[in-house]
Amino acid sequence: xxxxxxxxxxxxxxxxxxxxxxxxxxxxxxxxxxxxxxxxxxxxxxxxxxxxxxxxxxxxxxxxxxxxxxxxxxxxxxxxxxxxxxxxxxxxxxxxxxxxxxxxxxxxxxxxxxxxxxxxxxxxxxxxxxxxxxxxxxxxxxxxxxxxxxxxxxxxxxxxxxxxxxxxxxxxxxxxxxxxxxxxxxxxxxxxxxxxxxxxxxxxxxxxxxxxxxxxxxxxxxxxxxxxxxxxxxxxxxxxxxxxxxxxxxxxxxxxxxxxxxxxxxxx
Amino acid sequence: xxxxxxxxxxxxxxxxxxxxxxxxxxxxxxxxxxxxxxxxxxxxxxxxxxxxxxxxxxxxxxxxxxxxxxxxxxxxxxxxxxxxxxxxxxxxxxxxxxxxxxxxxxxxxxxxxxxxxxxxxxxxxxxxxxxxxxxxxxxxxxxxxxxxxxxxxxxxxxxxxxxxxxxxxxxxxxxxxxxxxxxxxxxxxxxxxxxxxxxxxxxxxxxxxxxxxxxxxxxxxxxxxxxxxxxxxxxxxxxxxxxxxxxxxxxxxxxxxxxxxxxxxxxx
Numbered sequence: 001x002x003x004x005x006x007x008x009x010x011x012x013x014x015x016x017x018x019x020x021x022x023x024x025x026x027x028x029x030x031x032x033x034x035x036x037x038x039x040x041x042x043x044x045x046x047x048x049x050x051x052x053x054x055x056x057x058x059x060x061x062x063x064x065x066x067x068x069x070x071x072x073x074x075x076x077x078x079x080x081x082x083x084x085x086x087x088x089x090x091x092x093x094x095x096x097x098x099x100x101x102x103x104x105x106x107x108x109x110x111x112x113x114x115x116x117x118x119x120x121x122x123x124x125x126x127x128x129x130x131x132x133x134x135x136x137x138x139x140x141x142x143x144x145x146x147x148x149x150x151x152x153x154x155x156x157x158x159x160x161x162x163x164x165x166x167x168x169x170x171x172x173x174x175x176x177x178x179x180x181x182x183x184x185x186x187x188x189x190x191x192x193x194x195x196x197x198x199x200x201x202x203x204x205x206x207x208x209x210x211x212x213x214x215x216x217x218x219x220x221x222x223x224x225x226x227x228x229x230x231x232x233x234x235x236x237x238x239x240x241x242x243x244x245x246x247x248x249x250x251x252x253x254x255x256x257x258x259x260x261x262x263x264x265x266x267x268x
Numbered sequence: 269x270x271x272x273x274x275x276x277x278x279x280x281x282x283x284x285x286x287x288x289x290x291x292x293x294x295x296x297x298x299x300x301x302x303x304x305x306x307x308x309x310x311x312x313x314x315x316x317x318x319x320x321x322x323x324x325x326x327x328x329x330x331x332x333x334x335x336x337x338x339x340x341x342x343x344x345x346x347x348x349x350x351x352x353x354x355x356x357x358x359x360x361x362x363x364x365x366x367x368x369x370x371x372x373x374x375x376x377x378x379x380x381x382x383x384x385x386x387x388x389x390x391x392x393x394x395x396x397x398x399x400x401x402x403x404x405x406x407x408x409x410x411x412x413x414x415x416x417x418x419x420x421x422x423x424x425x426x427x428x429x430x431x432x433x434x435x436x437x438x439x440x441x442x443x444x445x446x447x448x449x450x451x452x453x454x455x456x457x458x459x460x461x462x463x464x465x466x467x468x469x470x471x472x473x474x475x476x477x478x479x480x481x482x483x484x485x486x487x488x489x490x491x492x493x494x495x496x497x498x499x500x501x502x503x504x505x506x507x508x509x510x511x512x513x514x515x516x517x518x519x520x521x522x523x524x525x526x527x528x529x530x531x532x533x534x535x536x
Contacts, residue, residue, distance in 0.1 A: 045512060139520060144510030167515045207531040239527065242412030244313060247435045248523065252407060255520035256527045259507065263475040 001072065005054075005079040008086035013077055015099045016054050018089045023160055029102055031158035033171070035094040036063065041168025043069045048100040048171060050074055056081050056095030063096070102158060106176050108184070111147055112191040120145045120211070120261055121193060122254065123218040125181045125226055126153040133157055134165025135251025136219065141169035143258040148175040149184050149216075181218075181230045188216045195234040197226050198257060200246060202238030209237060211261045222250050269340065273322075273347040276354035281345055283367045284322050286357045291428055297370055299426040301439070303362040304331065309436025311337045316368040316439060318342055324349050324363030331364070370426060374444050376452075379415055380459035388413045388479070388529055389461060390522065391486040393449045393494055394421040401425055402433025403519025404487065409437035411526040416443040417452050417484075449486075449498045456484045463502040465494050466525055468514060470506030477505055479529045490518050 005013055019032055030051065033042050036059070042050060043066055052075040055063065060078060067076060085091050115121070122145050127133050133155055140148055148157070156162065157170040178184045188195050193216040196209065218234065220226035239248065239256060248256075273281055287300055298319065301310050304327075310318060311334055320343040323331065328346060335344060353359050383389070390413050395401050401423055408416055416425070422445075424430065425438040446452045456463050461484040464477065486502065488494035507516065507524060516524075 135517060135520065138515065138517065141513040142509045142516050169513065169515075172513060205531075207527070240531070241410045245409040245437065245440060247406065247437075248410050249403060249406065249519075251517075252403065252520050252523035255516065255524050259475070259524045260527075263473075263508070 046171035051099045054097045059095040121216040123149040124154045130162040134162035136254040137166035137169035139255040143262040197234040202236035314439035319367045322365045327363040376455045389484040391417040392422045398430040402430035404522040405434035405437035407523040411530040465502040470504035
């Protein structure tokens with residue numbers, strides 16, 4: 001349902017107003033997705049319900065193939081670049097925004113119980129950087145991880161920038177929060193996962209690991225790493241590096257480890 | 269040699285003025301490094317000559333162990349936060365800057381000829397994004413690549429942000445430019461490298477590759493990839509991904525491939 005908007009103060013596009021300011025506060029029931037690539041994933045591969053779309057008029061032609069995928073009653077707001085920028089509060093170069101519902105968070109036990117017998121899960125502890133969390137979800141989607149678990153300190157994957165950096169990966173890979181790193185390990189063990197904790201001080205070397213049927217990969221933040229009590233009760237694994245330069249980005253680390261776990265043993 | 273600066277217009281700190289504006293223009297003979305981590309690499313592991321250092325007074329105590337590593341005649345300018353911000357032109361939170369000399373670029377033949385018999389080299393084609401180039405150098409340093417080759421379209425690794433993202437990796441791994449991707453492949457072949465070109469359409473699968481004694485890994489930009497004539501004359505290799513989500517960041521890709529090449533076969 002197309003609705004042309006000419007007044008930036010139109011009450012129908014309230015949800016698109018002052019995007020950055022609301023990003024900072026956080027949105028409890030909704031999230032904002034931006035850009036054509038992300039909208040395509042949201043429409044085709046995601047579990048989230050789209051409430052509405054706001055498009056620059058100049059983008060309509062290029063997006064024609066996607067719009068019929070929206071439910072007929074979903075509003076497609078269109079506006080000039082100028083009106084769109086005024087609504088959003090900054091120049092929105094991509095000219096493509098959508099508002100979707102977060103849905104109800106799934107308890108971790110329920111999420112893990114519906115995974116297949118052979119499964120790969122990622123657990124994030126204390127990852128406060130949206131670029132890193134977005135990058136990890138991108139890798140999780142690329143290597144077919146079935147779920148991502150987040151502790152309370154890990155930032156919101158449905159933050160606009162994290163979605164963009166993930167190239168829509170956060171919309172594809174199911175995720176849920178757990179109360180703590182310890183609760184994460186307990187839930188994974190209860191669901192018969194071998195829990196691998198990546199750490200520079202890990203006892204085993206990643207390239208020697210043969211994944212079992214259900215494997216979970218835990219990642220901590222670049223400085224502090226995973227907490228000692230998690231390292232004490234899991235299989236710790238390191239990625240050896242060249243002398244004197246012991247430094248990898250955590251998203252890159254997730255890519256290296258997921259690639260190894262996805263393609264070793266099973267040799268797909 | 270410590271020199272306290274109290275006047276932002278002091279002619280001795282000319283090289284630190286308007287850092288961002290000069291970043292955009294580019295510096296022909298010098299570069300700017302920022303932050304404690306990068307300064308540490310510059311002092312301890314790099315081949316570059318430091319011309320001077322500019323430090324916020326509040327940082328002096330924390331950096332005390334590093335400063336004796338500077339040549340005695342190298343100026344260590346110190347200033348208050350306020351004066352430092354006025355010199356640089358924006359709030360320089362890290363409070364640590366250095367100016368170093370680029371040195372004379374080494375011809376590719378000379379660089380390759382002095383590498384050991386067993387060597388791993390990275391070649392970058394058309395990579396215009398400083399985050400990606402910085403990220404790739406970080407991985408090259410972490411996995412002990414001996415050199416990085418850049419075509420003319422690849423951006424400057426000595427740009428301030430690329431150095432920072434590389435965590436100093438661009439200061440550690442030798443690099444040089446070649447006139448074109450074709451010249452890169454020719455120089456590598458002449459130096460007995462097997463040239464592996466990463467591409468989503470690659471014939472071989474990365475996890476099956478056993479690296480030979482001298483291996484070069486070529487990477488192109490995320491959209492266009494490597495040019496067809498390069499793919500036609502090299503061994504093309506792909507990283508298989510999960511159905512429907514065929515997308516990896518190029519820096520992550522470099523990390524996955526370098527990890528595989530560094531630890532397979534030799535099983536270090």
